Amino acid sequence: MKITQRPTSKINDVDFNNLVFGSTFTDHMFQCDFVDGKWKEPEIVPYGPMQIEPSAKVFHYGQAVFEGMKAFKDDDGNAFLFRPEDNWARINKSSARLAIPEFPKEYFMDGMRKLLTMDNDWIKSGDGNSLYIRPFVIATQNGVSASPSNAYRFMIICAPAQAYYSGKVKVVFAQKFSRAADGGVGFAKAAGNYAAQFYPTNLAKADGYDQIVWTDANTHEYLEEAGTMNMFFRVGDTLLTAPTNDRILDGITRKSIIKLAQEAGVTVEVRPVSVAEIKEAAQKGKLLEMFGAGTAAVVVPVESFAHDGVDHKLPSDVSDSYAQRFKKALNDIQYNRAADHHGWRVKI
Ligand SMILES: *Cc1c(COP(=O)(O)O)cnc(C)c1O
Helix, strand or coil: CEECCCCCCCHHHCCCCCCCCCCCCCCEEEEEEEECCEECCCEEEECCCCCCCCCEHHHHHCCEEECCEEEEECCCCCEEEECHHHHHHHHHHHHHHCCCCCCCHHHHHHHHHHHHHHCHHHCCECCCCEEEEEEEEEECCECCCCCCCCCEEEEEEEEEECCCCCCCEEEEECCCCCCCCCCCCCCCCEHHHHHHHHHHHHHHHHCCCCEEEEECCCCCCEEEEECCCEEEEEECCEEEECCCCCCCCCCHHHHHHHHHHHHCCCCEEECCEEHHHHHHHHHCCCEEEEEEEECCCEEEEEEEEEECCEEEECCCCCCCCHHHHHHHHHHHHHCCCCCCCCCCEEEC
């Protein structure tokens, strides 16, 4: 690996108590180019602008995938990743769907480790603090013919993050627009999936909602996921979540929560969840919680949901909240405050 260090760190210019999520980046970035049919020697260079021709295929055909993960630091200054091999496996699953070549595991893990060692001071200890890590791949071949690129750049950039507290959110169940279709790219962290959500989400925001919970594109009768989070529903003491398929992203937070809940003796039903049953449960007072789960915020509780123009409120205070309980359980593992018998924590 070729390494070019920044002469002086930018870290003293950063106010770590007033970070806007994903807008301040660390001193270095990792990059590796795919040319002539193979990934070349990776390098770490100072974070900054790079030159790409306007005809690069990523700008025209959206051949781009990404990942989102975090590094955490305990009170003794040890830094950890959470299930990083799952992110490696998933970016390659996303890549395969977009005809992007697989990125080797050693390059991913070694590059990440080296980068985080160099920018280690940017990982702050303390509950809620983390380093958000964004690996991604873009098509870099020049030329506007609609065919897969023969050149790519794999990169990792990192942004320090504070506790992501958005409060409770108001969601609306999708009835017109769709995020993903059968046989499509919904399961992939493909850049275009997010662009396609911006317009409908803006409309929902204009109506006073924070997020859309997407439903199946064919009937709009089954609840799938939010734009960057998988969804959980607590009906009585049972936790419901949709099974992953080619329309739903296989979230690492989702599968970790399923596991922790099962181990805690909670009944978890992984099955299609209908809009009708959630509305009925809400009307009967049995819908106790609804929350999104994803790396950025871990858990985001829902305050109300709307469907057919009617708002349904969730109880404001539930004893033994699953959202809080499993967020804490996950955080305790991530920050090295609890035993990790699953082997999820990986020391840097
Ligand atoms: C990233 C993402 C999630 C959450 O996945 P995690 O691995 O838990 O961060 C859920 N849904 C979508 C669409 C996503 O892009």
